[in-house]
Amino acid sequence: MKHTWSLLGAAAIGAALVTGPAWAQQPAAAPPAGQTMAAPAAGQADAGAPPPYSAEDARAILNARLAALKAVIELTPEQDKLWPALETAVRDIVKDAAQRRAQRSQQPPPATFLDVLGRIADAEETRGKDLRRFVEAAKPFVASLSDAQKRRVPAFLGMTDHPGGPQPSAQIWLFEEEDDQS
Template identity: 45%
Template sequence: MWKTVLAGTAALAIAGSSLVYAQQGPGGPDRMRGWHPSAEDISAFGDARIAALHAGLKLTAEQEKNWPAVESALRDLAKQRSERFAARASADQPKDAVERLTLRADAMTQRGAALKKLAEAAGPLYKSLDEGQKHRFVMLARLNDRQSMNERGRHGHRGMGGWMHRGPGGPERGPQPQ
């Protein structure tokens, strides 16, 4: 009797899970492929990240004095990213690999200068943070190595060259639990 009940339950679980998996959500798998964020979207996302960083740090009155320089540098970086996105969307495609390389080098130089400005602005604030705030700063500002573009790939952890099959110590350690 128990074997029959157990077998029936297992069969229903397997059949039900395959039906749920096979069912497509609204718009199907291609629903996000057509969406491209506008410059306004990118600006709004930047504002949200800055607000999240500020709220997450829970600064003291003394630490708050160093925040405006950091916020200004973050806004400059977000503005530069938004402008770069808009310019890339309206520009013609580079004609060859050397032109692509030159454009990329110019963009990296500009981003490097903005990051240097951010590092200089964030230095005094970071030095005044306690250990918990420093940890939150790294996580909220996405400064940890695991979140870097080099490690996660262009399309995130799970797609198109990301590190989806590599564990914490590299490919030899297997998939990382999610």
């Protein structure tokens, strides 16, 4: 049972490192009475729209998440020595997810529902391999954590720490860079 929770803890860390930020925005202000808002010309950005999500934004958010996770866990000096391997795995997975999004944006849209399902299957298979890569990288790190540190991880990730409770959605932030940013 304890081994299962250790593996779940490792998977939970991976899950937390993947679920994306919520982008809450204020609704656009209504135009003054009698006026309408014209759509921007083709190829022009809407002057009132926020700037597009950039690689710098993604890097800053990932850096913040990793720093927050370290702060929540309160690593000992010995545990801190195990952190770089885990962090490297996370950064590599996030980078790969961003590259997949860029490649997908260059592909023609799927022609049939079978093409869509095939792409979903390919993406899920790749994400599964990346999650397995994360779990393997996380095992030595998670094994070094105290019970108190392990208890903090699910709360940080928004998970419950008892069996059978609701868990986070399938949207893991390790892969958010794979999703379209709009």
